[in-house]
Amino acid sequence: AQSVTQPDIHITVSEGASLELRCNYSYGATPYLFWYVQSPGQGLQLLLKYFSGDTLVQGIKGFEAEFKRSQSSFNLRKPSVHWSDAAEYFCACSSGSARQLTFGSGTQLTVLP
Amino acid sequence: GAGVSQSPSNKVTEKGKDVELRCDPISGHTALYWYRQRLGQGLEFLIYFQGNSAPDKSGLPSDRFSAERTGESVSTLTIQRTQQEDSAVYLCASSIGVANTEAFFGQGTRLTVV
Numbered sequence: 678a679q680s681v682t683q684p685d686i687h688i689t690v691s692e693g694a695s696l697e698l699r700c701n702y703s704y705g706a707t708p709y710l711f712w713y714v715q716s717p718g719q720g721l722q723l724l725l726k727y728f729s730g731d732t733l734v735q736g737i738k739g740f741e742a743e744f745k746r747s748q749s750s751f752n753l754r755k756p757s758v759h760w761s762d763a764a765e766y767f768c769a770c771s772s773g774s775a776r777q778l779t780f781g782s783g784t785q786l787t788v789l790p
Numbered sequence: 791g792a793g794v795s796q797s798p799s800n801k802v803t804e805k806g807k808d809v810e811l812r813c814d815p816i817s818g819h820t821a822l823y824w825y826r827q828r829l830g831q832g833l834e835f836l837i838y839f840q841g842n843s844a845p846d847k848s849g850l851p852s853d854r855f856s857a858e859r860t861g862e863s864v865s866t867l868t869i870q871r872t873q874q875e876d877s878a879v880y881l882c883a884s885s886i887g888v889a890n891t892e893a894f895f896g897q898g899t900r901l902t903v904v
Contacts, residue, residue: 723892780835782831
């Protein structure tokens, strides 16, 4: 069965520092990968997605993610975090055969001034 | 409409009562998902509709939970005989139904069972 793991429940970084949020997936087929962000009291917003091609994808708000098939990972990165980035981040995946979107448990990001 | 619409936005109900939550997907979206998000936790898959195919109900936690969708239109999630552990935000999402496309989420319905 497909699964997505986000090993870090909570991450704290200082404003201006770099950020990496981890995501590992378990899929038999080529996955389609997504990162969503959920700000307090808000719905989920798509940050970026990977389908094929270049393994480094750019998203909104200065985020990027790199697909590494050998590590079954799709980690989210940002070179310099802003206070407004404090939110919960969810990794998700689907595949051609299993179109259902499966989510990880989320990583809560706290940004210190 | 422009986005996924869910109603009500908030619902407080007494334990043992039935509740019905509604989701209006984006027009033309064949896929529709329901998720549950308990306080401080991740998204728990409940049910997935794709066009006229049989829904994937594998995430429904008990037989008190059911959902319906007619064609590619509105979906309703019904919880019978609500329990306090049903308190959560119920999120609906829709997509055009192809695996490599994103899902668009509604704002959710916050259900509180007292």
